[in-house]
Amino acid sequence: MKTNAGRFFEDFSLGETIRHATPRTLTVGDQALYTALYGSRFAVSSSEHFARSIGYDRAPLDDLLVFHTVFGKTVPDVSLNAVANLGYAEGRFLAPVYPGDTLWAVSEVIGLKQSSNGETGIVWVRTTGFNQDGARVLSYCRWVLVRKRDPASPAPEPHVPTLAPVVAADEIARHAPALTIDSYDFDLAGAADRFGDYSDGERIDHVDAMTVEEAEHQLATRLYQNTARVHFDRMAAEKSRFGKRLIYGGHVISLARALSFNGLANAFTVAAVNAGRHVAPLFAGDTVSAWSEVLATCPLAGRDDVGALRLRTVAVKNRPSGDFAGREGEGYAEGVILDLDYWVLIPR
Template sequence: MSKTTAGNYFEDFRLGQELVHATPRTITEGDVALYAGLYGSRFALTSGETFARGLGLERMPVDELLAFHVVFGKSVPDISLNAVANLGYAGGRFHRPVHVGDTLTATSTVIGLKPNSNGASGNVYVRTEGRNQDSEVVLDYVRWVMVRRRETVPADRLGETTIPDLPGAVPASELIAPWRVVGGYDTALAGSEFLWDDYEVGERIDHVDGVTIEESDHMLATRLYQNTAKVHFDQHAQASSKIGRRLIYGGHVISLARALTFNGLGNALSVAAINGGSHANPTFAGHTIYAWSEVLERIELPGRHNVGALRIRTVATKDHPCADVPLRGEDGRYLPHVVLDLDYTVLMPRR
């Protein structure tokens, strides 16, 4: 039975190792529609072909997060099949738009390794890159996961620790704004009258709406991304785990939260960067997701007078509306109903 992949364990990773991930995946109109049905996103740039053309694009781009999930999904069988926890993201950049018809592939490079002192696991840091059929990088990001060892080792055989310099927030000079505002910008069609200039650093927005997740929803999404992590799909096995439930793919919560932010950030047409993020607590079917956001930074883009960037923190919660902007308790730890703390950068038209 050796032809079955059991995934890599901590001892299988080496610093500098490059992993070519299976399977090439062509993005279609079908993926775009399923993404719409799964999250109900209303950002105009990825909803209406005519709107995208009005912003100087030849074709409507695919939602950045759909591309992100597809690339992420490819990395799962090689990187995180034996993960204990998905610890964080950093330095996620969207280099160029993905369009319907593009075929995405992914590779990862191991940039850090940190054995845990218990000898049973360790943290693996990778930079994952998604490319299109012309070998152009469409997105890349760093993530780190805690991965089990195949066999526990004694304290004197843990191996070297190399923690990479994690990138901070993606700087203005590296943000790509693939569209521009030509002539007027139709805020009525876009669904919000508030533009870049109207947001202030420190401003907080309760996105009000909530969406309940069902088992079918997150599994349909996660299979669409060809993400094979067992914990999302196998209730028979999960029943005898500590959790007892299927765990919802963190990216599903990210996309739900992003869709919820439309109410308050309706002109945040593109995601340009994922600066960092944590899945603070697990999400299960039956939970209702709410979100609030804080404007962390208002970024002028070099040479761009009608498009600006906002660095945003979006916090998602479960079964807890966000009027009280929940985040951490007095002990400094995430509150139990906080499920996501995402630091990312969006692009928005300026006045």
Template sequence: MSISGKTSRGHFFEDFYVGQVLRHGTPRTITDGDTALYTALFGSRFAVQSADSFANAVGYPQAPIDDLLVFHMVFGKTVPDVSLNAVANLGYAEGRFLLPLYPGDTVVAVSEVIGVKQNSNGKTGIVYVRTVGYRQDGEKALEYVRWVMVPKRDPQATCGPDHVPPLDTVVAVEELGDAVPHIHQSGWDEAQSGSRFRYDHYEIGEKIDHVDGMTVEEAEHQLATRLFQNTAKVHFNQHLAQNTPHGRRLIYGGHVMSLARSLSFNGLSNAFHVAAINGGRHVAPLFAGDTVYAWSEVLDKRELLERDDVGALRLRTVATKDRPCHDFPWKSDAGDYEAGVLLDLDYWVVLPH
């Protein structure tokens, strides 16, 4: 049988170079159906994203799309060109949510390769990309950097010079305010939002155990990843997965992010907007049947420039599997992650005063 050259097997490490621009296929219009399915899969309960009436009362024209749903939709666009063959998605930095999106808005994605580094084994390398998600009118809705480990097609292939890009460890608080409409505090109904705790009630150093856990089923994580049009082979193809060290399909790391964010409602109910992702690391894989727990620490709190309606908390949210988080020793004395840690996410959220 002759083999057509029209199909794509994705990029391998030697295919990437610094300055390369990847314009990703398939624009995605995000609908009310997508938001309903996202809620069904992750159980998010933040009032601004859940009810048009609440969103109207505080200043939005309607309930905006959940910030992480926008993130996943943009991320999914990038997979065929960046991480289809990935060994692992390693981390994030400089993530900025730049404007709210609403059902009916369309996102397209463009990435630029900003760094490459071959690993010492000669078989894999790390690729750094900056991705921008654009609204249908060309306005930037989201941008972030991620780095991913990609195998080489040919271990003997000669690759260009290594370049690891310098990245900010924290998104400056001055950059956070524009994406959030001014909030009508008189319209913020604490009974409907689920909590009386606002920005001023949180203290730096405070730790919040989100208490609840969610067990992940095989069908759920595959349905969610298809919703985002994420085609990474490790999430779907059991023929390939059974030949990996784990022998099973991996759950998309973003699935853990959304579970942790949803769990954080219990303790952070009024943290209605994710403004930025400072950094994040997928520490260990998650598999169907595992139960996810989460806790958060307040790393910093800052007023937004020329804003008296909202303030920003810098949070570290840690997700674990099969171990509730109260008194959980998530790092050793040497600074290594303990067994059971899934996610270490550093990000800014916005709350009303």
């Protein structure tokens, strides 16, 4: 067979390495389209002059554009037959990616567990993104619920990997050495708030909201070469449990990050993703808003000009962000669609 129907749960083997197809060279055009889709306003990825003034070679591509591009490489081999993308952990942004860089990806299967219904199974993978020189630029783990080809096929021996709940602060400090934050222009960045202006437990209502339309989320997902049928194929989507096309979860992550500018304008880079969960689906016509909680404030060793904030950003649909909907006991409040725990860097 010359065509690819995607892998089913039975097709994965613990410890196997998957080298994904189609390297992708990213350009300023990709960054411009990304900005048009989400309206991100962080100065580092918007201005060559601003980026150079704090030590970057030039304006780096948005961190999440890099994440989605690497993620998109993995879809044909990992999640084409997925029911749901369940979560993320141990995400590390390892180096800036600039226009003209080429990204490619490799994944290792680190866990397998068949579901109790025998019809699906969870696959854990660790994916690494590389640039054209073979340097690692991104690493993360995710786990996916994947359909079985034959429910009667034997289950593999279950193996659930142990993943760190938080990326250690000393690991994210590597983002800072080349930067010269003493030249950071707060006026041009859009806000005066520094590291010391945030406190543990503080909640920030990002105020703004965006309504998602069918065309834009499909355009975004094509930008990342994500081939998951549930995002594009109406006939296939109508047979799913949702009955209509599902918006790619990464689209929600990028919307939440863009919305967080209002309150976190100086969180100039995402350094790591500790954990993430797509709590509920999003569909065209829904309106997304977001709020963030400061889980921890962490000075970086040897640096008096930059610190790290551990944030929990919650995206909600069709309700105001200011009511801080979140966990309710063992579950989530109605309307919560994303719960993301991550580190950002911010000037002190």
